[in-house]
Amino acid sequence: MNGPGRQGLRSGAAGVHHQRQYSDNFLDGSSNGNRWLQSAGLQHLQSSTNQLPPLQDYNLYGGGGGAQGGRMYRNAQRSFNVGTEYYVEPSTPPGGYRASMQKKNGDDLSGDFSPGLLDLHSFDTELLPPEMPASNAYDANSLYQPGRGRSFDDSEPYMLSKQTGRARAPENENILKSFPAEKEKSNPVAKIKVVVRKRPMNKKELAKNEEDIIETYSNSLTVHETKLKVDLTRYVEKHEFVFDAVLNEEVTNDEVYRETVEPIVPIIFERTKATCFAYGQTGSGKTFTMKPLPLKASRDILRLMHHTYRNQGFQLFVSFFEIYGGKLFDLLNDRKKLCMREDGKQQVCIVGLQEYRVSDVENIKELIEKGNSTRSTGTTGANEESSRSHAILQLAIKRSVDGNESKPPRLVGKLSFIDLAGSERGADTTDNDKQTRIEGAEINKSLLALKECIRALDNDQGHIPFRGSKLTEVLRDSFVGNSRTVMISCISPSTGSCEHTLNTLRYADRVKSLSKGNNTKKDAISTNFNLKESSTVPLSSITGSVYEDRTTDGWPDENEGDDFSPPEEYYEQVKPSLKKNGKMESYATTDDKLKKPSGLMKWKDLPKVEPQTTHAEDDLNALLQEEENLVNAHRTQVEETMNIVREEMNLLVEADQPGNQLDDYVTRLNAILSQKAAGILQLQTRLAHFQKRLKEHNVLVSSTTGY
């Protein structure tokens, strides 16, 4: 792809990239979807799986970004210019609750803030009884006008002040105006919001002449993926996605806050648990994005406490912990190991986690910096600087029962900020030691579990599969009751990150658009379009002004033909294996009506079209259900296989003694793994088949709706 002409046509910052300078070192984000096979000693199967058509985001292979180095808020030093003049609160410690929050001398945080100890017997995980009103009405003017004059300085010297990716809210539009009491009662804030943030190209990418392949619109984006045909001709495949919001590289952190967290701050006072998390590959900007959010939220929470909810006994508490290798560590208490327990009411308690009552933003900033410096770090093959842990910072609003401050306060609402580990952890599986691989597997597991929980939550499913990982277990109380979730998917713009970017977008897409509880027209469009996703154009046409929003909807050659038609090389290699195991399945031929139409798709016209998709939606639901089943089966297979590998590795180590029949173990391991791998390949084949049907389905939708 030849960048200049094309970039010049894009929304966002064409031409701006080259002037931005910020220090950064990214490694190439290439990943190999089959590396786990290598690590399992199944290289012989790799060549065949490599030939599979691309499977959409199961996050089972891709993996890994590393996760070390200063993570959340590692740039905090440069960022915060926080006014504290509004937040000076007299310390009102409840009896028996060490809660003096006034800053004393020195840096000893334990002296500055009094931690509360969360344990099984605490009241903290209980909500206030419903009869206890949190407030009357918001007083918008009294709260915001004095405070708005001073804002955070995000210290983004390389960011433009203008914001083209999103319409900037008028200055006087603020959380209070957005949430008058009446509105708030009807819960105007979406239960789940998925936002994508594209970061600017970095120095290294520019130096390597990499191209910006992400084209952004107001709530949609297109990824231009360069691919090679079998005859080595290059072509560009376009992947289009629609989300709740797409923030381009020029959007500031202030704007990110306004788009994501600001709307949910007021409802935290109304017994809501909200979670905001950043997802994306290493180096995509998760930390950069998450870093300022808790401080900005704290500022707004404290404003509300000191104005709208003045003298109503609300208190703000901060805790900060990390999940590293499936274990919990308190980042505000010298990385003390923590235990998670459930009490009799199935409330999750983190035993020993210290939380600090805070009354001004400076205190919070210090706590965050302390927590950040304590975060675990390590070296990975993907990125030396990336974090290998999930960091969870929680802002809890509590209130004394009956206004009696001698009693421990009870939880009213909570806002959790999660800086997830890099999503592409598969990159670690061949480069590092066993420990690193296990960590990567744990991270992949938790990311999958998180997605499943959010989807279950959005579908109002009775059962939330929070036990899927430590991460979802500790977030359990954020998944029940009145909850809100904001997902910020961070993506890198460059060619080298294309595969990870697509994985991230597909993960985000599944979180949002597979949600049956969200079956609005917009989502129907989003779903159809997201899953349709790809269209191709020959590379030769991507020059200068040819780079427009109009393209043919032809599929790549290898997708032509009846039913599932993987590339010949792949098929030849896989077929014997499947036959050998007697598991080869025959698939029904594609319905005639699902023939792809010829003609042109016009991307820009899409949102205006009223789709008539009654039958198509039924079909789509069935397809989606099928996909969900396949993904679950696929995940189980891979997890089982990985468990077998781990167990067998241990056995091998034990067996490696004089006189033992090591060969027998190896043979047995090979047999088991081959069997498992065959099962996985079979599932992959079915998934590829499913994908094709889904594409055809979407072609049908576009033909019936005329775009």
Ligand SMILES: Nc1ncnc2c1ncn2[C@@H]1O[C@H](COP(=O)(O)OP(=O)(O)OP(=O)(O)O)[C@@H](O)[C@H]1O
């Ligand atoms: N929107 C942005 N504007 C300007 N610079 C950015 C932006 N997003 C990220 N960066 C820069 O890119 C680099 C990597 O970002 P960051 O550390 O946030 O990535 P990450 O996703 O948290 O990575 P990891 O998972 O490895 O910790 C940093 O130097 C950061 O300052």
